[in-house]
Amino acid sequence: MDLTKLKNCELFLFDMDGTLYLGDEVYEGAIELMEDLPALGKQYIYLTNNSSRAGTDYITRLKRLGFPCEKENVFTSGMATGLYLNEKAPGKRVYLVGTQAFRRELLSYGINLVEEDAEVVVVGFDTELVYEKLNKACHFLRRGAWFIAANPDWVCPMPHDEVLPDCGSICALLTASSGVKPTYIGKPNRNMIDVISTMTGIPNEKICAVGDRLYTDIAVAQNAGAVSVLVLSGETTEELLRTAERQPDYVLPDVHALHQVLK
Numbered sequence: 001m002d003l004t005k006l007k008n009c010e011l012f013l014f015d016m017d018g019t020l021y022l023g024d025e026v027y028e029g030a031i032e033l034m035e036d037l038p039a040l041g042k043q044y045i046y047l048t049n050n051s052s053r054a055g056t057d058y059i060t061r062l063k064r065l066g067f068p069c070e071k072e073n074v075f076t077s078g079m080a081t082g083l084y085l086n087e088k089a090p091g092k093r094v095y096l097v098g099t100q101a102f103r104r105e106l107l108s109y110g111i112n113l114v115e116e117d118a119e120v121v122v123v124g125f126d127t128e129l130v131y132e133k134l135n136k137a138c139h140f141l142r143r144g145a146w147f148i149a150a151n152p153d154w155v156c157p158m159p160h161d162e163v164l165p166d167c168g169s170i171c172a173l174l175t176a177s178s179g180v181k182p183t184y185i186g187k188p189n190r191n192m193i194d195v196i197s198t199m200t201g202i203p204n205e206k207i208c209a210v211g212d213r214l215y216t217d218i219a220v221a222q223n224a225g226a227v228s229v230l231v232l233s234g235e236t237t238e239e240l241l242r243t244a245e246r247q248p249d250y251v252l253p254d255v256h257a258l259h260q261v262l263k
């Protein structure tokens with residue numbers, strides 16, 4: 001295995017569930033890897049498509065599990081949406097279909113959130129959704145507002161084989177009623193890595209995405225020209241990997257093995 005591309009990476013983006021832990025069970029060697037990365041000269045970011053929670057919620061959770069985590073180490077699709085709006089639609093009037101946590105996140109980026117005359121409709125994983133928000137969003141979209149969605153996930157997996165309707169499903173309703181399709185920001189869309197590259201000044205080819213899902217964690221790296229590491233500690237089986245159209249750059253059993261390789 002030629003490790004040059006991997007070892008040249010300066011920034012590592014980590015998926016969380018299925019990669020570093022499963023629920024509240026932290027994988028062996030995961031904390032040690034994160035603690036050792038700065039000494040190995042690597043930066044790291046915990047990356048999530050969940051736009052219902054704020055970055056600070058993840059800092060609390062990760063610290064409780066024992067992971068090192070400061071403000072600069074967490075990046076959500078909600079934060080990516082804030083940066084994307086400032087870059088592509090600066091100062092525009094934005095109507096949000098999202099949680100209070102997402103609202104606060106966008107306000108922290110200086111986004112101009114409005115209730116009337118919106119030029120942009122932003123949708124997130126809105127666990128506080130009410131009909132009035134859908135009604136307003138549909139109204140603005142039908143009058144030409146730009147449609148931005150934080151993450152494309154149809155559902156959010158829950159314990160005991162349950163799911164919650166996620167951002168992609170809310171957007172499907174709005175597309176059906178307005179005829180407008182969204183631009184998605186979160187994984188697997190390259191926007192997620194592009195905004196991180198702009199934010200950190202690190203080129204995409206020196207960014208490595210580590211995760212357990214081919215169609216999000218690995219696809220985002222492939223779409224953005226970044227390096228990808230698939231870990232087999234979560235969703236992807238050997239069988240699934242064999243039949244995948246595009247193969248990851250590297251395949252490892254878990255993040256403990258990644259630590260051994262980087263040392």
Ligand SMILES: [Mg+2]
Pocket residue numbers: 015016017018019211212213234
């Ligand atoms: Mg995962």
